Amino acid sequence: MPPAASVEPLQAALVISAAVAEPAADVTAAPVALVLPADCRIAAQVALKQALMEALETDAIVLDGRAVERADTAALQLLTLFQREVKARGSCLSWCGASDALNEAAGLLGLTQILELPAAALA
Amino acid sequence: MSAVDLSQFHKTFFDESREGLDAMEAALLALDAGSADTELVHTIFRAAHSIKGGAATFGFTDVAAFTHVAESLLEEVRSGRRPVDAELTELLLRSVDCLRVMLDRSSSGQPVVDAASEDLRAELVRLVSGATAAVATPVTSAAANVTGWEIVFTALPHLLQTGNDPLRLFRELQQLGRLEVVRAFIVDAAPERLAEVDPTACYLGWVLHLHGNVARADVDAVFDWLDGDCELVIHPLAEPPVATVAGVLAAAEGSPSPLPLPLQRRRATDTAAGSKPESAAVSVEGSSIRVGIDKIDALINMMGELVITQSMLSEIGETFQPSQLTRLREGLVQLERNTRELQESVMRIRMLPIGSIFNRFPRLVHDLERKLGKRVKLELHGEHTELDKTVLEKIGDPLVHLVRNAIDHGLESPERRRAAGKSETGTLRLDAYHEGSNIVVQISDDGAGLNREAIIAKALHSGLINASQELGDADVAELIFQPGFSTAAAATDLSGRGVGMDVVRRNVRDLGGSVGVRSVSGKGSTFTIALPLTLAIIDGLVTAVGDERYIVPLISIVESLRLRSDSVRRIAGGGEVFHFRDAYLPILRLHQAFACADAVTDIERGIVVVVEEDGRRVGLLVDDLLGQQQAVVKSLEAHYRRVQGVSGATILSDGSVALIVDVGGVVRLGRPCKAA
Amino acid sequence: MRGMVAFTLRGAGHAVTEAENGLLALDVARGGAFDLVLADVNMPVMDGISMVRELRAMDAYRGVPILMLTTESHTEKKMEGKAAGATGWLVKPFDPEQLLATVKRVLG
Numbered sequence: 001m002p003p004a005a006s007v008e009p010l011q012a013a014l015v016i017s018a019a020v021a022e023p024a025a026d027v028t029a030a031p032v033a034l035v036l037p038a039d040c041r042i043a044a045q046v047a048l049k050q051a052l053m054e055a056l057e058t059d060a061i062v063l064d065g066r067a068v069e070r071a072d073t074a075a076l077q078l079l080t081l082f083q084r085e086v087k088a089r090g091s092c093l094s095w096c097g098a099s100d101a102l103n104e105a106a107g108l109l110g111l112t113q114i115l116e117l118p119a120a121a122l123a
Numbered sequence: 124m125s126a127v128d129l130s131q132f133h134k135t136f137f138d139e140s141r142e143g144l145d146a147m148e149a150a151l152l153a154l155d156a157g158s159a160d161t162e163l164v165h166t167i168f169r170a171a172h173s174i175k176g177g178a179a180t181f182g183f184t185d186v187a188a189f190t191h192v193a194e195s196l197l198e199e200v201r202s203g204r205r206p207v208d209a210e211l212t213e214l215l216l217r218s219v220d221c222l223r224v225m226l227d228r229s230s231s232g233q234p235v236v237d238a239a240s241e242d243l244r245a246e247l248v249r250l251v252s253g254a255t256a257a258v259a260t261p262v263t264s265a266a267a268n269v270t271g272w273e274i275v276f277t278a279l280p281h282l283l284q285t286g287n288d289p290l291r292l293f294r295e296l297q298q299l300g301r302l303e304v305v306r307a308f309i310v311d312a313a314p315e316r317l318a319e320v321d322p323t324a325c326y327l328g329w330v331l332h333l334h335g336n337v338a339r340a341d342v343d344a345v346f347d348w349l350d351g352d353c354e355l356v357i358h359p360l361a362e363p364p365v366a367t368v369a370g371v372l373a374a375a376e377g378s379p380s381p382l383p384l385p386l387q388r389r390r391a392t393d394t395a396a397g398s399k400p401e402s403a404a405v406s407v408e409g410s411s412i413r414v415g416i417d418k419i420d421a422l423i424n425m426m427g428e429l430v431i432t433q434s435m436l437s438e439i440g441e442t443f444q445p446s447q448l449t450r451l452r453e454g455l456v457q458l459e460r461n462t463r464e465l466q467e468s469v470m471r472i473r474m475l476p477i478g479s480i481f482n483r484f485p486r487l488v489h490d491l492e493r494k495l496g497k498r499v500k501l502e503l504h505g506e507h508t509e510l511d512k513t514v515l516e517k518i519g520d521p522l523v524h525l526v527r528n529a530i531d532h533g534l535e536s537p538e539r540r541r542a543a544g545k546s547e548t549g550t551l552r553l554d555a556y557h558e559g560s561n562i563v564v565q566i567s568d569d570g571a572g573l574n575r576e577a578i579i580a581k582a583l584h585s586g587l588i589n590a591s592q593e594l595g596d597a598d599v600a601e602l603i604f605q606p607g608f609s610t611a612a613a614a615t616d617l618s619g620r621g622v623g624m625d626v627v628r629r630n631v632r633d634l635g636g637s638v639g640v641r642s643v644s645g646k647g648s649t650f651t652i653a654l655p656l657t658l659a660i661i662d663g664l665v666t667a668v669g670d671e672r673y674i675v676p677l678i679s680i681v682e683s684l685r686l687r688s689d690s691v692r693r694i695a696g697g698g699e700v701f702h703f704r705d706a707y708l709p710i711l712r713l714h715q716a717f718a719c720a721d722a723v724t725d726i727e728r729g730i731v732v733v734v735e736e737d738g739r740r741v742g743l744l745v746d747d748l749l750g751q752q753q754a755v756v757k758s759l760e761a762h763y764r765r766v767q768g769v770s771g772a773t774i775l776s777d778g779s780v781a782l783i784v785d786v787g788g789v790v791r792l793g794r795p796c797k798a799a
Numbered sequence: 800m801r802g803m804v805a806f807t808l809r810g811a812g813h814a815v816t817e818a819e820n821g822l823l824a825l826d827v828a829r830g831g832a833f834d835l836v837l838a839d840v841n842m843p844v845m846d847g848i849s850m851v852r853e854l855r856a857m858d859a860y861r862g863v864p865i866l867m868l869t870t871e872s873h874t875e876k877k878m879e880g881k882a883a884g885a886t887g888w889l890v891k892p893f894d895p896e897q898l899l900a901t902v903k904r905v906l907g
Binding site for chain 2 (some may be wrong): 855856861862863864881883884885888889904905907
């Protein structure tokens with residue numbers, strides 16, 4: 001993480017539902033992926049939760065974590081609680097990729113397995 | 124490993140735990156005195172930790188569970204998260220008391236937990252920040268090697284809103300050592316449904332293992348901003364415990380419900396934590412003694428010499444010729460020396476430092492200070508002075524009484540001390556030292572001294588003296604030791620226990636000792652107890668009665684004198700009395716009492732030894748005084764039978780047997796006559 | 800004080816924006832995204848503790864580390880700051896090494 005401090009602009013706080021809004025650029029049958037924002041930290045979680053709530057209503061849920069540059073405990077926690085509910089509903093969560101940043105944070109917090117995150121290399 | 128019978132180590136565990144509790148208590152009292160010494164805190168923590176580890180290992184789950192909570196509390200103190208205040212020390216002192224009781228019960232196989240201990244445990248749990256008890260953490264055995272730390276870290280909901288992201292904390296921990304996230308968990312308080320989740324609140328907890336040689340302080344530093352934002356339990360990480368122990372540990376960790384014995388809950392006011400355990404122990408462990416290795420070494424050395432002497436003598440014996448007489452004598456002299464040294468060494472094994480008794484007093488003084496609103500500085504001197512184990516065990520209560528008495532009656536309140544121009548804090552000094560063949564224990568205070576008027580008034584009231592009697596200071600002081608005299612003028616709940624100074628004196632006398640008091644009005648009092656070095660050896664005066672030798676314990680002798688026949692009066696009933704220091708004392712002719720032949724019957728030719736017991740005096744008529752001698756007391760009962768007026772026998776230097784006069788018994792033979 | 804802190808941080812390669820008091824700082828904070836806020840407890844117009852409270856109420860600053868500059872003796876201030884949502888403390892008198900170490904610790 002860059003030690004440089006301040007006036008860095010908020011990187012893409014609300015890219016959240018890009019994928020949801022523009023349904024499936026390519027294949028029609030392919031499930032819609034929810035793209036996690038680059039700055040996936042506490043300030044983005046209210047919006048992310050909203051998006052996840054909507055995603056819950058679909059059968060096959062795909063998360064795209066490839067764009068995530070910064071993630072914090074709030075994000076990983078929300079995903080964990082989301083995953084728990086997905087399981088409880090008998091649905092299935094899959095990833096179409098996760099960035100190094102996301103994987104590192106999940107690993108450090110011991111949540112990689114619960115989240116069933118793919119290795120970053122596969123992304 | 125599970126096949127090892129752990130019970131063989133139980134006794135050691137109990138001994139060491141009690142020592143640990145003593146150390147805890149001493150350190151707590153030192154802390155209370157205002158020193159914020161971190162070393163003291165560490166001492167307390169270590170003691171608690173060892174007890175917990177041992178208790179868990181040996182399956183004393185209740186003790187382990189109790190100590191665990193106390194340890195958690197201490198942990199907070201140690202890491203600086205909780206300040207030391209009077210309330211905390213008080214609570215911990217009560218925990219020490221409670222643990223003593225629990226250990227006693229464990230060792231005698233009684234149910235360990237009662238309402239009082241559970242209440243205290245609940246109090247501790249409440250104090251420990253957060254519900255740490257709810258977190259399942261394995262207790263680590265104290266004996267195992269610490270290879271890092273187990274950190275159970277449970278976020279409180281607002282944690283993330285303080286900017287303290289666990290990710291950052293974990294990264295910091297990674298800098299210290301290898302961090303292993305054993306488990307991440309969602310707290311029970313988390314909403315079931317995503318819809319209800321506050322995405323900025325934290326619902327997670329972690330069990331972390333930080334491997335490596337990491338200082339505890341460094342671990343604490345990582346969390347130093349999180350006070351009140353999380354629940355944190357940090358334990359040393361140990362080598363994996365043995366399977367059986369692990370099972371026990373799990374049980375110890377849980378609530379007190381899985382008790383092996385049916386738990387009898389008693390709501391009794393007198394079973395408050397700290398009160399004595401119900402005395403009737405189911406099984407009494409054999410009394411044991413801890414002996415310094417140097418004493419054992421000395422014994423072994425002496426045994427070696429004895430063996431050499433023995434082989435030398437037997438060699439002479441096999442081929443004895445008259446020319447070897449000198450060598451034989453030399454050998455016998457050597458044997459005698461060996462035997463004597465061996466005897467002394469064996470006796471020394473029974474000698475224990477009086478410090479083990481003195482160590483009780485800081486606590487007692489602390490409690491009394493609070494109770495009586497007095498301020499006392501306790502000084503202990505000569506803790507290393509050694510006493511016979513039996514004497515030591517029996518001198519405890521009299522000393523406790525004297526200390527209570529000194530604080531209760533001797534030392535004045537801070538206000539009165541200030542008014543008298545003294546410092547507000549009174550000084551109570553305990554000394555122990557050798558003096559000749561005696562051990563002297565002194566209890567001195569710088570209080571008001573004996574209240575002469577009050578004592579005289581009290582003595583008049585109880586009929587111990589009459590108004591016409593002229594009393595010197597020594598006589599007045601003597602009054603407080605009289606049976607029937609109680610300092611009840613201001614009977615507080617401390618001294619009004621029906622135990623008076625007469626009981627103290629009797630107990631000391633039973634040990635062959637004496638007790639006296641010196642007092643200066645306004646300056647303080649000094650009680651002096653003189654005890655024989657060991658019970659088995661007395662200083663005696665060897666007297667001749669006919670062909671027999673009788674030994675009179677020196678401690679009982681007031682004076683020896685030759686009487687003129689005209690100073691002896693005959694009284695009705697055939698008794699003889701003589702005038703001695705303003706009183707008439709009965710004369711007891713030892714030759715009559717013990718039916719000795721050929722004894723001196725003419726009083727003018729014999730010697731009268733005035734002896735005293737319990738304030739009663741009689742004159743013993745003997746033929747002659749032969750000298751003073753230390754005598755090793757042999758029990759007559761063990762070898763023959765009990766004989767009235769004789770407390771034992773000893774062997775004199777010429778090999779003959781002498782009987783030791785039981786002064787108490789003999790005095791009772793004489794007519795009662797009260798000494799002034 | 801502020802000058803020294805800013806100077807030290809810039810010297811270590813951080814981009815720093817300064818504000819004279821709590822109220823001005825809130826404006827600056829709204830105008831940009833900062834990774835760290837350093838606030839003196841004692842500031843004119845709006846003190847540090849009120850500022851922390853305001854910042855924490857802003858979505859963008861929910862989880863941003865905020866360090867308070869206090870003196871060691873001000874334990875009650877620490878508690879207040881903590882209740883308002885401060886992340887941690889920097890203890891005065893000013894020590895450049897300690898400052899950089901703490902900032903590094905917070906920013907990871």
